[in-house]
Amino acid sequence: MSRPVARFSRSSQYAWLALCATAGALFSAWVGLSSPLCFVPGALFVLSAGALLCVWARPSIDIYETHFALGRRTIAWSEIASVDHLGWMVPLIVRMTTTRGERRLIVFPGSRDAGIDLLNWLRRMPRAATIDGTTYREFWGEPTRVVSRTEQKETALPTPRLLLPEDEREVERLYQRLKSVGHLESRDSKDQ
Numbered sequence: 204m205s206r207p208v209a210r211f212s213r214s215s216q217y218a219w220l221a222l223c224a225t226a227g228a229l230f231s232a233w234v235g236l237s238s239p240l241c242f243v244p245g246a247l248f249v250l251s252a253g254a255l256l257c258v259w260a261r262p263s264i265d266i267y268e269t270h271f272a273l274g275r276r277t278i279a280w281s282e283i284a285s286v287d288h289l290g291w292m293v294p295l296i297v298r299m300t301t302t303r304g305e306r307r308l309i310v311f312p313g314s315r316d317a318g319i320d321l322l323n324w325l326r327r328m329p330r331a332a333t334i335d336g337t338t339y340r341e342f343w344g345e346p347t348r349v350v351s352r353t354e355q356k357e358t359a360l361p362t363p364r365l366l367l368p369e370d371e372r373e374v375e376r377l378y379q380r381l382k383s384v385g386h387l388e389s390r391d392s393k394d395q
Contacts, residue, residue: 205267205268207265207266207267207272208266208267208268209265209266209320209321209324210263210264210265210266211263211264211265211266211311211313211317211320211321212263212313213259213261213263213311213312213313214312214313214314214317216314217255217256217258217259217294217312218255218256218259220255221251221252221255221256221259222252224248224249224251224252224255225248225249225252227244227245227248228245228246228248228249228252231244231245231248232245258294258310258312259312261310261311261312262274262275264309264311264321266321266324266328271324271325271328273307273309278299278301278307280328280329280330281302281329281331282301282302282303283299283300283301283302283329283331283332284300284301284302284331284332284333285298285299285300285332285333285334286298286299286325286326286329286332286333286334286335287299287300287334287335287336288322288326288335292315292318292319292322293313293314293315293318294310294311294312294313294318295309295310295311295313295318295321295322296308296309296310296311297309297311297322297325299325309325323367326342327343342364343364344364344365
């Protein structure tokens with residue numbers, strides 16, 4: 204088997220957060236001995252710790268040229284029919300549909316930067332898939348039709364996409380702020 208091009212491992216932050224939630228549950232139980240109402244936050248801490256441990260227990264994701272491996276399960280890039288980002292970046296949650304109609308929810312418990320990198324890999328590699336409801340070519344801004352030399356009219360090809368939609372929104376927000384305020388830095392009242 205070939206070596207992975209990229210490997211995405213879970214972040215230890217989820218284990219630490221689960222440990223803190225467990226400590227909160229134990230403290231709430233101890234306080235609950237004198238005030239029974241404190242068992243309610245204790246139960247919420249237990250639920251939080253359980254959810255964090257379930258997310259943290261997800262396997263690492265290995266990216267190969269022909270497929271990706273989610274723990275022991277491998278899915279070929281050619282088998283992926285759609286990739287839909289569900290909006291969560293930490294943890295990253297992506298829904299994939301295969302050509303056989305099988306739906307797969309991928310949860311990656313990593314940092315935001317690792318999640319962005321993984322999402323880019325999951326969007327870039329399956330060339331036959333639709334990405335967030337658009338075709339691969341439209342999403343990445345590749346030309347959909349090339350005009351032959353025999354045709355005399357010129358057709359404008361779409362410009363390649365340089366930024367993802369969420370990055371475009373951030374750039375637009377910063378531009379509007381720069382336009383209205385005149386600078387991006389916040390000034391301290393002591394410096395003036």
